[in-house]
Amino acid sequence: MDTNPLFTLALGLAEPWHVCETRFNPDNGRLDLRLAYKDSAHFSCPCCAARDCPVYDCLEREWRHLDFFQHEAHLSARVPRIRCDVCGVKQVTVPWARPGSGFTLLMEAVILEMVRHTPVRAVARMLRVRDKRLWRVAAHYVGQAINRLSLDDLRRIAMDETSARKRHDYISLFFDLDRRRLIYAAEGKDAQVLGHFSDFLKNHGGDPGKVKEVSCDMSPAFIKGVAECLPKASITFDRFHVMKIINDAVDEVRRTEWRKDKAVKGSRYLFLSNPEFLTPEQEATLKEVMSRNAALAEAYRLKETFRDLYQQPDWESGRGFLKAWIIAALKSKIAPMMRAASTIRRHWKGILHWFVSRVSNGIMEGLNSLIQAAKRKARGYRNHSTFIIMAYLIAGKLDFSTHTK
Secondary structure (H helix, E strand, O other): OHHHHHHHHOOOOOOOEEEEEEEEEEOOEEEEEEEOOOOOOOOOOOOOOOEEEEEEEEEEEEEEEEEEOEEEEEEEEEEEEEEEOOOOEOOOOOOOOOOOOOOHHHHHHHHHHHHOOHHHHHHHHHOOOOOHHHHHHHHHHHHHHHHHHOOOOOEEEEEEEEEEEOOOOOEEEEEOOOOOOEEEEEOOOOOHHHHHHHHHHOOOOOHHHHHEEEEEOOOHHHHHHHHHHHOOOOEEHHHHHHHHHHHHHHHHHHHHHHHOOOHHHOOOHHOOHHHHHHOHHHHHHHHHHHHHHHHHHHHHHHHHHHHHHHHHHHHHHHHHHHHHHHHHHHOOOHHHHHHHHHHHHHHHHHHHHHHOOOOHHHHHHHHHHHHHHHHHHHOOOHHHHHHHHHHHHHHHOOHHEEEEH
């Protein structure tokens, strides 16, 4: 039985290409499909698209294809070079693979989908290839998709840093709040990152002057960078990071009290969690600890009171509430809470701007957790570039369909 026509149909080959030879090696479980073109075939120029260019010579090429059942499948062909009257001698672009790749387009599409959900090293073991080859595929398509990004309608962004490695090694991430996607990632977390983002925005049809809202933490570098590079943007300090300042102050009080009263030990979760998430037993323990520690009880009361800030109906009510809270925290004479109140007073404008913008890093934190989960599953990444590639694959909502169809 001649199986060549069957494989020609299965591969979706069109004239003048066809499968001319099929070989299966049972010893290593490898299927080789030899492709060829008709001797009388002419091809279009890959540069100027001129038709009916004659074949000049051929170069031998091979590509890894999707497995045939459990067996590796490889395609090979003598790829012609044509002589174009305008462009000279050029190599033909074959329809089943992109130039310079050792994989077929279908294989690359499967690779991209797998590495989004599974560590690259594990995918490499399953596909029986080196992981560096998979990273090259991912880098190519991510780079192509980023180049096609259009940011002319970008108006609201959220930015934050995420840990790339231990010892304060960070990647800064920028998200489009309206489309809920990662649009830019870069090494570091200083003010210069905002300058690089501004250049990136200009190169993709955007205008830094049209960005109106920025959600971020209270990092001085971010504040400075926004003022210099996004001149028309108003900053909203993210609710999560504002509450983190209060929670850190409460935990500092708890640690101080623990040195005086060992009964406080093991209560960290109780003081940092929202009371509605506590069980009746935990609530009872919390009340008992607070009954024995006046300073800790007052710090906890201030923390819970601050949560009501974001329940205020408008900016004016929020302003009055925040002013009263700062006064109460300063009068408490509890050093950590007083420092937290001073920090909040210095960033008063950005905290209250939430009542105008209603933006936060909530979407970003959710996507960031997926990125960090991927990093943990992979046991970390070799360098920043691979980490950024994975971040785009997970949170970038990139469109690869036009290149891997």
